[in-house]
Amino acid sequence: MGMRLYRILLRAWPRAAREEYGDEMLDVVGRQWAEVGPALGPVGRARFWLRQYTALVRGRGAATTRGGGQEGMKTLLEGFRHDVRQALRTLLRRPGFSLVAALTLGVGIGASTSIFSAIHAVLLRPLPFGDSERMVVIVEQNRATGELGNGASAQNVFDLSEGAELLQYAAVADPYSYDLQVEGRAENIRAWMVAEGFLESLGVRPVLGRLFTAEDFISGDPVLLLSEASWVERFGADPDIVGSEIVLDGQARVVLGIMPSRLQFPGEVEVWTPRPPQPGDPGSRTAAYMPGVALLTPGASLEQAQAEADRIARSIEEAFPAAATDLSFRLTPVREYLFGDVRTPLWILAGAVGLVLLIASANVAGLLVARGLERAREFAVRDALGASRGRLIRLMGSEAGVLALSGGVLGVALTYGGVAVIRGLAPDLPRIETLGVNGPVLAFALGATTVSALLAGLLPALRFARPATALREGGRGQSSGRSGIRLRNRLVVLEVAGALVLLVGAGLLVQSFANVLDEELGFDPENRFALQVFAYGYEGNERVQFVNTAIENMMAIPGVDSVALTSNVPTSDDGVLAALDIDIPFTLEGRALPTPGQEPRAWTVWVSQGLFEVLGQPVVEGRGFRITDDANAPLVTVVNETFARRHFDGASPIGEVVRTPSGDSTVAWEIIGVVADTRPRGHASAPRVEIYRALTQSGSGNLTFVLRTSVPPAGIAEAARQAIWDANPDQSIWGTAALDDLLSERLAERRFNMTLLSAFALIALFLAAIGIYALVSYSVQMRRTELGIRRALGSPPSDILAMILKEGGLLGATGVVLGIGGALVTTRFMRGMLFDVRPNDPVALLVLSGVVLGVSVVAALVPALRARSIHPAEALRSE
Amino acid sequence: MVPPVTTTDASQPPLTHVVYHILLSLTAAPRHGYGIIKDVEDRTHGRLALEAGTLYGAIKRLREDGWIEEAPAPADADRRRRYYALTEMGRDVLRLESERLAELVEMARNARVLPGSASA
Structure with a gap:
């Protein structure tokens, strides 16, 4: 271990020196280790290697000949401490500016770290398998369809x-x-x-x-x-x-x-x-x-x-x-199988949050450039006093560093909140239980802090460390800040563009969510409670007795209006309520017989009489099951709209006969009604071909009691369970759920993506607005003289107002044009997350561009109003 | 970066003790790196134990400054180990530094900081 790290650290030496002395050094360290190592305890060993590493790092080209290596190190540290103190002093002199900057970075770092924590917990952690690279999941796939x-x-x-x-x-x-x-x-x-x-x-x-x-x-x-x-x-x-x-x-x-x-x-x-x-x-x-x-x-x-x-x-x-x-096996790598659905959205959120961090950094960079412009004289003086270029870069850099560090601390604090929000929004993300603020997450926060410090600090530092520029700009103000302003213009335009990209992405998700909610469910989930049992092991009439007693007990619960049974509630899944999907081949009487194996199939649901009423599923044609449709009556069936459309092409199926296999022969079922389509897996899933049978005519042990209540279902859940056990204490309950909870869970992933992306988009828009506001304010400040002269020459205040607003609008418009381009390129990756809306939806693009443009103008309004009220004389004085 | 120090430079800053000891250990005969470490350790009764990083950082600079140079290895030596010897300049630097230290010690004696004052 010790030696291996030594080899790695040796890479920090300049290549030439390493090639020249590397082998010798390893030899020497090896001998020293052989000499003292075996006699050392764990602490001694650690100390030995620590000393070797320190010496190695310090020996790297340090002034070892004279002046003293240690002293050199001390000077370096001293200078660093001095820089930080200096930066703190400067920042504290302008608390408002510093607070805004630190908050901006904090939000950016916090948001990106929160998303990283989710990505880490869900996607990056190792899987609990022996060899997940070689492991594949096998499901069957219909080769034809x-x-x-x-x-x-x-x-x-x-x-x-x-x-x-x-x-x-x-x-x-x-x-x-x-x-x-x-x-x-x-x-x-x-x-x-x-x-x-x-x-x-x-x-x-x-x-x-x-x-x-x-x-x-x-x-x-x-x-x-x-x-x-x-x-x-x-x-x-x-x-x-x-x-x-x-x-x-x-x-x-x-x-x-x-x-x-x-x-x-x-x-x-x-x-x-x-x-x-x-x-x-x-x-x-x-x-x-x-x-x-x-x-x-x-x-x-x-x-x-x-x-x-x-x-x-x-x-x-x-x-x-x-x-x-048409049998085929589909082999899917296990990682793909587990995370295929969530991977793209998570990476898109990561991209979004990266953009937010970028915008935040650009904003702070812009603010620092502004500060730099104001401090041009200070820099000129420092330069005249002999401060080196490196010294000035360090000065600006350490200000950005201190800001970023405060932002980082704030960001980590915000991450705790962010993690809680993610947990609340997405309880069904795979492996969400491992989500938390841990070592890798903190390391990421540190990385994000470093990156934002570099982004925010480097640009202004390089810009202002050119001493000649600093001197020139220390002179009269007029043209002075021009190049600084140009730089800030570009930053702000990029911020606006980034914000628009995020807004368009969020807008598409919001539109998709609305579209999904607009889908007809085919039943009413509100105040419906479902309880599933597997009632097997009953003999003779026992099951009917159990079911009847259970229904009686349930009807006696205050707040329960009606009860019915089904083998499959719409939106059930394999979590709380098990979906036992059974598709059965069938033929239609009076039609040509298909080749064996090629028969059409229908998903079959067993229901009790009254189920359609209890569920609120409309019977659109014919009738539902009646109490008289029992084992002694002719066999009857109800089909759904998709069945009718697919197999009868709009004509009425009532009275037609469906045949299903039974042993070696077939059984005939007369179609007596058509019910509305429901969605098997929630709003976004497509209806399928379904056939309903009466439980009284063909039994099933897989039973879900559906209770229609006049009170919130949570209130009767325990009583409903007890109703089962009162009927038969040995009957176990598979699961219970309020139907609107089930639906809501199905929407959780969409809601998660939509909420987070919207939040990021709004943050980005807000930051961009601040950017515009700050830039226009600054430009007004710089142009006080010019504006004063204009006023003196008779320009009405309204002209001045329009001129400044136009400035904000122009920034916004340029950003919007860039942003539209960016959105057209990036939203394509979201295709899989959208519902009934295209990635380049022109409405979303236009509306949101308008919003961004509006915000840009509003952001320029305050400084514009200030500019309008500039008095000619005052303006002239201010120079 | 740092200009080479000439033997006549009166304003030469003091050598670090690491460099001083390395030069000192090379006065008698050329040594390889590990030999220098052992020699310094012996002379200082273990008070100064050089790490490889420190030693070779110094060797690199000393060679660049021309105070030491590579010396032919004895016939029976491990080929991987190189031997280093003092140059004329290195010897001068060591002498000057020693004189400077001696002067300091002398001053300390005169100021009666140390026992055994020299006769005036």
Whole structure:
């Protein structure tokens, strides 16, 4: 360690010296180390190397011959301290200026550090896998339509693992839930039944105990792995739990090991159980809901593995034409799979916040240039007294440095707030729980501070350290500040342009958000509460009895108006409410039969009578289900508008007959009604072809109670759960949610991007306005004489006002032109985040350009009014 | 940057103790870097332990100033190690500096700061 760092530090030496003496030095250090090192304790060793490093750094070209190296160092430090003191004194003399500058930088640094903290937590932290570079996620994709599934079928992935040379382990995880008896009540716990090779692909190591072995998959012995969090919360982190038994679904299972809690893949999980291979079940090939994983064989590229998987998919298709049609596997690198959706928005926010930091720095640079112009005389004097150019650069530089440092401290403080805001806005960002102010985040803040110090300080420093200029500008004021003003003009124009780019980006997101909210949901989410159970294991009439009792209990809750059942509420997801999407092939009576395997398919939802009313989903044609549509009545079905449009082309489907497979034959269902389309995954998702069946005619154990309430649903949540347990204490509850909360969560990501980008855009606009204000004020100040003369020569005040406003407007207009160009280039990257609005939407561009122009003129208004009131005589005096 | 100091420069600033000791250790015979460190350590009874960085920073400057030079290594030496020897100028500088120090010590004695005053 010590020697390696020494080698690295040696690079700080000038190349020639390093080549000349480097080997000798390493030899000498090596011998010294060999001599004393072994006898030293850890502190002694640290001290040894520290001394060597210091000597190395100090020996680098320092005045070692005479005058004393240490003294040289001291002089340097002394000078630095002097500069800082000097800068502080100058800055404190103008507290208003300094405060504005430090605040500006603080906001820029704080905002960018906050966004960095999110990027770090979500994207940059290492993944909890053994080899995330080689790990791929496998889902099935329809080769004909390109439609991506939620997962793959166990059987297909098993065949893939058998046939693939370039994949190791390919295996699926099957989402499952077990009942665990806790205090006499059944609790639902999330589990993954993993096929052999799944955990090996993840490359995860147990905290305690062991993983499944090949034996565990074959023997079928009841075993499980427990998550660390569950181990701590439910079992008090008792290490003896490994080897003992836990009863799940009434069956005792042996705990083999504890899994690290940061492993929440492919989703929330408390328990893992082995999924035994079930070969030879062709029907299982269509159950493609299980995410699969695999490792690329070392040396294999993703493309090669994908090509091989494509070949295997074809051969599966040939072998099982009825069960696999247009099958293909899509291999996605795990990083892409996890973060594909959030990566672009986060980087766009990073770009936005970088722009804010740039604008803030430009603003402070502009302010420092202004200060420099005012201090031209001071500089001239310093120059005359023999201050070197370097000295003047250092003077200006240390002012920027002190400002940036104050801004950095403020920025870190703001970051704590920013992190809280991000947490509040985006609870669903992957790995958001690791978000916080930590070492890397602080390091970033330091970097941002340094960059802003350089940006803000370098330009003015270089500008004013030319002694000749300083002298000249110390003379009479008139043309003096011209070149300084030009520089500031450019800075301000860039600020305005940057602000417009951000505003256009934010405007597009706001427009998208509004467009999304305008989408018809097809039902009314307000005051609707959903509670999902998996009611399996009932015999005969028991389930109906349980359901009826539960509904009675719920109706008795004050504030509950009506209750109905469905197998799938719109907007459900795999988090709180599980979406068990089932699409069933069907044929229409009286139409030509499609080739087997090519039948159209429809998503099927089982509902109770009254569900459409309770949900507020309009029946647009025909009727909904009635209580008389029971097992003894003819089979009936309701379709949605998309179904009617797709398969009946606008004609009425009422009375037509749908046939679905049942064993070897088919069953006929008469269409009795058409209901409004709903959106399966929230506002922004497209409606799909749906068929509804009555629970009374074809049962389902996957039941979601939908409660329509006259009070906020949160108030009845606990009573609703109790209503279930009163009906059957052994019935576990999968999840509950207020429907508008579900919708709101679906919008969280959009809201997050929109809110942050808007905030940044407003900050940028505000900074640009300050920039214009400061610049125009300054220019008025510099031109007092000229303006006074104009007044004396008879220019009316209104002319002066117009002249100054025009100055502000011109700055704004130039910035706007540049900004439009910038926006046209950059907003293209946002395409994926937009909804029903194009990246180069002319309305957004025009409106926001107008806003920016307006703000520019307003920013010039105060100095313009001041200019108007300049009295001729006073103006002449001021020189 | 710093002009080479000539032996006749009366206003020459004092040498740092590191440089003084390096020059001193080269008076008897050429030495390699590690040898200089050991020699200085011996002479000062371990009070001055040079680090490689300090030593070679000094060697670089001393060579540039022409106070020391590379000397042929003995036949049996490790080829990686180079030997350094005093130049004429280096010897003069060391002598001048020593005289200056001696003068100082003399003054201290005369001022009775030190015992054993020299006869006037």
